[in-house]
Amino acid sequence: MKSLFRNCIYQGKNLFRDFGFVFWSLLYPIILSGFFYVAFSGIMNMDFKDIDIGIEEGNPIQYILEEIDILKVHTISRDQAEEKLIDEEIKGFIDGDLNLIVNKSGINQTIIKEILEQIRQMERLNRPLENYDFQVDYILNKNQEANMIVIIFYSLIAMVSTYGVFAGIVAVSLIQANLSHIGARINITPLKKYNFLIAGVIVALALNLFANGVLILFIKHALKLQLFNEIKYSSLFIFLGNLLGTSLGILIGASNRKSHGVKNLMAIATTLFLSFLAGMMSPDIKVIIDKKMPILGGINPISIISNNLYRINLLGSTKSVREGALLLTLYSILLLFSSYMFIRGRNYDSI
């Protein structure tokens, strides 16, 4: 126990002072979150009030549109419409056949399209337009878009929760005589290999959880984004992400004799690719995968974490918590078992 504690302290110091760790686990996620915030802040802070819309005089749906709070209806001719669309005085124009004419696409145009679609559906169903539900909150569309951006941040947190991968790589290379000089030195001491490795895993989890905490505080206080309404299950998934990342790092570290830099690149490539599939670069990717290959979203660990964070915190649903947690635990066990197959050898064919 004493030896484990000493190993934790010294491995912790060694890792925490490592520039690679500080950059990839602590600074890089903050830089990335800042970058995402700047890139998507236009969408997140968009004002959805008074969307200017043009309509021809005498159009039967004019009075419906005028009843919708977020729309500002202008009665104009078709010729005027083209000019106003170019000058961006109106976001869209609805002609007599209920076709929407826009000059460019965007969230405002999407909202108008949604409203128009509902009116068309009522027409097709021969329902009187007087029954139009003015309580429908079309701003939900805006929320939907904004929530898509939140997916990016949940994906980012999911990704960095797996950044224990770097510490995992370090921990295993320090104990394998065929991977590092220190490994060879430690192997001839009375220290048991598993003792050092357990300390490495504890340190990796502790420091990466700390880095995750720093990122979440940065998002909350510096970017002013409230992502977490629920702590218990959110923490569980972040912890499981850390366990998975560390286990993956141990496997990457133990399974090959490439240089430390190459192993780090392998780790970055793996986590970045899984995060890409989980919608970190563009939420559309996630939408496409969920539509075309739902199984992929279901087994991608970053998706499991980001989806659950999303469901738990935004939808208040814990329906998939058990399944997700079990799957992540299973992944970690499999990764650790595979790593064990590589590091169980007690002496080496070559160093």
Added chain:
Amino acid sequence: MVVKVRNLVKRYKELIALDHFNMEVEEGEILGLLGPNGCGKTTAINCILSLLSFDKGEVEVFGRKMTPDAYDIKQKIGLVPQEVSVFENLTVRENVDYFCGLYVDDKHLRRRYVDEAIEFVGLKDYVKFYPKKLSGGLKRRLNIACGIAHKPKLIFLDEPTVAVDAQSRNFILNGIKELNKEGSTIIYTTHYLEEAEMLCKRIVIMDNGKDLVSGSKEELKAMITTSEKVVVSFTSISDEELSEMKGLPHVIDIERDGEEYIIKFESGINNLTKLLEFIKEKELIYTKLHSQLPTLNDVFLELTGKELRD
């Protein structure tokens, strides 16, 4: 016997790194493992320490078979590896304390041992430095401190002076003598024959994974035919005179090295006197003349047909 190695064979596919290698180390001695780069010295050490698997042979340390989980044997061993093997992000003191702590649990005793090791290698002024801030020589000293702080009974030093400045080298060599005086048995690998001559009580000469010969340096030198060498620089000498010189009693060979002639004698008495009489008789003029005993390089040369530093 502290270490006993019998018929050790280690193969890397087609390459035979150790070819029925034998070695015995007695308690309290400094044993030199001498051989050119790539001859298998480090492989031998790694096999003895159970870091490397081997194909054939037996290794005993402190009278017991050495295995990777022989932790009680490992407790008595210290290793100073060829490569500097320390944590780059721990300070000098933290590094020494970490490695010492793998052997010594008692906090107070460990503190004393760490202080002594740091003092011993002369790094007292650098305790808060990170290894990357140290020069090559100081790093090597730290590498040594990490291997010896726990006061092991058996120390393996694998080429500890490679790429070290003269000052640090002397410091290290004197330190090794000191460790031996304090009771540690030392196995010292090197390809520097001067170091082996200076330090070691017994020497094992290795080449191509084999132990060629072993013994004290006097015993090794007695094994070869050359017992004395005289080096002379003549202002001029004819081929006839040279061949007459070759006919002198006990002369084995005469080699030319630039301006110098190296005249090799087999064992005999008054070799130098007879040579000087010949020079006087032929009225040869020389600018330099000195006699020297054979070196370990001569031993290696005669055994393998190549220079030790080839």
